[in-house]
Amino acid sequence: MYQLERLKTGIAGLDTLLKGGLVSGASYIIQGRPGSGKTILANQIGFNHVRSGGRVLFATLLAEPHDRLFSFLSTLSFFDKTQIGQNIQFVSAFDTLENEGLDEVVKLLRREITRQKATIMILDGLLNARSKAELPIDTKKFISELQGHAAFAGCTVLFLTSSQLDDGSPEHTMVDGVIEIGEESVGPRTVRRIKLRKTRGSGALSGVHEFEINDDGIAVYPRLERFFSRPSLSDSDQLAQVSSGIKSLDTVIGGGLAASSVTLVAGPSGAGKTSLGIEFIGQSTPAEPGLYFGFYESPQRVRLKAKALGHDFSALEATGALHIAWNPTTEGLVDRLGYELLERVERHQIKRVFIDSLGGMARVSADKTRVLDFFSALMGELRSRGVTVLATWEIQSLLGSQIDAPAPDLSSLVDNLLLVRFEQKGSELQRQLSILKIRDSAFDPSLLEVVMGGHGISVKKV
């Protein structure tokens, strides 16, 4: 299939959403309310373009002086003051618009595109053009003349506007693409979201995706379940087993866990979920490294906990057998976490991952309805990369003989399901383990007692 030439925005996530970048020579509207980040987005694309050898014309129809813009942009790493006036020009057409009208603005910008040999033109304040237009047809004419000339000169155009233009507006009907960005409140948090509303001549990752503005500018995270709607690699058709880290448990599950399977350990706080995970990840070797992807316990606490079970995590880390990543649950974007996890897996050729816990990871998600799809895609991708995963999930009931399948939806996406709980035995609490599901293996469904000691964990039938 023929593909149109692309102009990379240099923002990895956005280029992914755009299936390779903006269509070269096409025109786009970037719309979002004041403060949504459209000026940053446009400038980041502009400075990235300059960095890859392009020339940019930034023209404004707004009264705000460029110096203020420069002072805000100077806090972001992509901003390069030395390029201003060289390969990126900032000019104002406000005065021309006010005194001479739309036709003269078109003339001015046409000349500037040629004079500056611009390959991207950014026009800020499109709403002002509309307010100067007497009829909707004038706005259409303004846009079509500008994009016509720009396309002829091989120049891609980004129109910025703070108004909420709808699909039927003259602006939308004229341009080739519409990128909408915005900010929404989710409880006390605000989440920035981006959506491609129109992409002529190109496919796009549909729907709403989250982004953040950090010191490097805008980082877009395509919804993981959309990006990995199919795993990037095909699952292995070889059946191999890996140890759970607990010999006595391996025996009752037919020798071990299936390689590239996902195991969920569910249970109440204190029942030993993290300890089971430590045994699992403690099996990591330099040849088959492991990743501890934690949320609640700091790396120091994890090392101490491992030591109590007879594992020297510091030594494993020193040999490259083990990597510990600790993430806060109070902020962040769930997709970023997913991509970071996959990036670490890729970078260190990780074969074992312990996620402690899925609940912690889900907690940062602004949209709880996505959690299941998100985990489903993430686990699918980890499986396809030959990674064996063990994850924990906290359940509420502390005591009880009833065995509830925790979060029934979640159980469906894991291969192996273990439940740990407390059981009152006379005057003491006993930790018990139930095996609910094991993939590709016969298992002994007997209830097991979990015994913890300085040499690790063992299980025995109750």
Added chain:
Amino acid sequence: MSTVLIVDDEYLVADILSFALEDEGILTVTAGRGQKALEILDRERPDLIITDFMMPGMTGIEFAEAVRAREAHRTTPIMLMSGAHAYLGANRSDLFIEVLEKPFEITAFIDKVKAVLKLDS
């Protein structure tokens, strides 16, 4: 009375400078770009020209060269206002009597204008 011509595509900047100078009793005229300024040059006959660097149509340097090319304005003092390209102006002492690096303090700006126009501060 002295007249100052301010050339800046950013009308807000041109207006702010213009008001500040008018408060000091200096007449001002503004133009949004080089070509417009050249059109009114003979009519206004300014005693001082203050120009931005980055403008549509022609840069502040190209504009200054065009002013110098005119017999009547060969010696009219020109000041360049610039952020990132102040060094470009500094290399052209043949064109500019002063290079004001943006952002600048308005009082310092007024003092410099007065000094060029030989007015009392």
